[in-house]
Amino acid sequence: MSPAAVASRTPIALYALTVGAFGIGTTEFVIMGLLQQVAADLHVSIPAAGLLISGYALGVFVGAPVLTLLSARWPRKAVLVALMVIFTLGNIACALAPGYASLMAARVLTSLAHGTFFGVGAVVATSLVAPERRASAISLMFAGLTVATLLGVPAGAWLGLHLGWRATFWAVAVVGVVASLAVAAWVPASVRGGEPAPWREEVAVLARPQVLLALLMTVLGFGGVFAVFTYIQPLLVEVTGFSQAAVSPILLLFGAGMIVGNLLGGRLADRRPITALLGTLAALALASVVLALSVHAPVAMVLAIGLLGVGAFATVAPLQLRVLQEAQGGQNLASSLNIAAFNLGNAFGAWLGGVVVASAAGLPATPWVAAGVTLTGLAVAAWSVRLSQRGRTAVACAQAG
Structure with a gap:
């Protein structure tokens, strides 16, 4: 089957999930390319700056089950939009963080959206396509994460080098706004994504x-x-x-x-x-x-x-x-x-x-x-x-x- 034929069978809602995955993937890993700038600006050591990665991972591990259970009865579209709003606000908080502790708190806030977005998004993705295409739907959503690693993270590191690390988080916040609008516009209100x-x-x-x-x-x-x-x-x-x-x-x-x-x-x-x-x-x-x-x-x-x-x-x-x-x-x-x-x-x-x-x-x-x-x-x-x-x-x- 030609790529054009495959694309024509792909619900546009899947691309909204891909955009969200791109933003989340970028903000998770881009800090690796900003450690020196963050450490120098906030007057902390490189290992202390590295803990911003660990704090994010811990937030994902804790936030995924908690937010999933709390939002279990919500419509799936509402959950996805809310998660992208949390993600966007978290990145704005990172950009505005006056010190190390506040940046860590903002990173943890941002991470809370990560696990639940990918978890609920994967279930929603499989509900948008025929049963024989469920795995491909999951991989399309996760393509946003891979593109973030290939392009988003290097671009964020370049932006941080030339305009300062805060500019990178502002840029990712813009991606969050775009993803929020895409999910709101393209994901059907009736999408089930697994019975609550x-x-x-x-x-x-x-x-x-x-x-x-x-x-x-x-x-x-x-x-x-x-x-x-x-x-x-x-x-x-x-x-x-x-x-x-x-x-x-x-x-x-x-x-x-x-x-x-x-x-x-x-x-x-x-x-x-x-x-x-x-x-x-x-x-x-x-x-x-x-x-x-x-x-x-x-x-x-x-x-x-x-x-x-x-x-x-x-x-x-x-x-x-x-x-x-x-x-x-x-x-x-x-x-x-x-x-x-x-x-x-x-x-x-x-x-x-x-x-x-x-x-x-x-x-x-x-x-x-x-x-x-x-x-x-x-x-x-x-x-x-x-x-x-x-x-x-x-x-x-x-x-x-």
């Missing part, structure tokens, strides 16, 4: 072993990515031998790989969800191994970085779809918690990678550890699939008997 359920029913879904296994495989899958990606700059410079100036162009290749992997994972999950789940996790582990074998070969290392980007985001749609499939009756909370699980994986991977870097093994060992963590996630996924197959077999036998 009482909070007890939403929470009860978390007692299902398959839902917990799905969340665990998300934590481990992305934990593997960030065990190495958090330290990719010193790995490229100190081990592979690239100059500091070469790091940004190489990371653009990682971002391009994320876009390819995101769309590829969605297409595969639409056709064969189980194969996509297991295959993308296996591919991500393999990409980490290739990276480990390439750390002393500059050309191979560049290619491996691109493959890591493909493998990392090829897992997103299959993992999110798995949670939605197993959480019938409480999809909104489970979907939001899976976004929190991605962020928990980020934090876990960064911590584990730090332990490795500080050990005798050092930076060259981080890709091997990343591969091990992802393979553990693959093992959890295989076990989950096996349990599902046994359950279906038992039901079939009982019916036949």
Whole structure:
């Protein structure tokens, strides 16, 4: 099918979700390129400025389940618009923050919209398309996050360098206004995105072993990515031998790989969800191994970085779809918690990678550890699939008997 034909079948509401995802992705990661400016302007150390990233991640982890439960009975469109308003106000507060504490508070406020927007947005996205295109709808929304990594974050860092870090947050706030208007204009008021359920029913879904296994495989899958990606700059410079100036162009290749992997994972999950789940996790582990074998070969290392980007985001749609499939009756909370699980994986991977870097093994060992963590996630996924197959077999036998 031609790209034009695919585009003609894509509801415009999905593009509104993509714009929102772009803004959220930009504000989450752009602080990495502003640490020196923020630290100097607010008179704090670089490590203290780095805690602004941790504070955001913590806000996502806590805010996702809380806001999802509080808004469970609201119309889905109203929830999405409200979240984008929170996001916009949070970025305005960041731009106006007079000191470090107020900037941290503003970052946490902004982060509260993150997990619930992606969680509810993923459920809404799947309701806008035919069942056989649900994973592609999820990947289209998450394309905003990948484009943010490829373009939004470098643009924000450039803007911060030339006009000051506050200008970057003003620019992201403008994106938030555009996204709010797009959601208000394009998302149908009648969109359901999962039947609202009482909070007890939403929470009860978390007692299902398959839902917990799905969340665990998300934590481990992305934990593997960030065990190495958090330290990719010193790995490229100190081990592979690239100059500091070469790091940004190489990371653009990682971002391009994320876009390819995101769309590829969605297409595969639409056709064969189980194969996509297991295959993308296996591919991500393999990409980490290739990276480990390439750390002393500059050309191979560049290619491996691109493959890591493909493998990392090829897992997103299959993992999110798995949670939605197993959480019938409480999809909104489970979907939001899976976004929190991605962020928990980020934090876990960064911590584990730090332990490795500080050990005798050092930076060259981080890709091997990343591969091990992802393979553990693959093992959890295989076990989950096996349990599902046994359950279906038992039901079939009982019916036949």
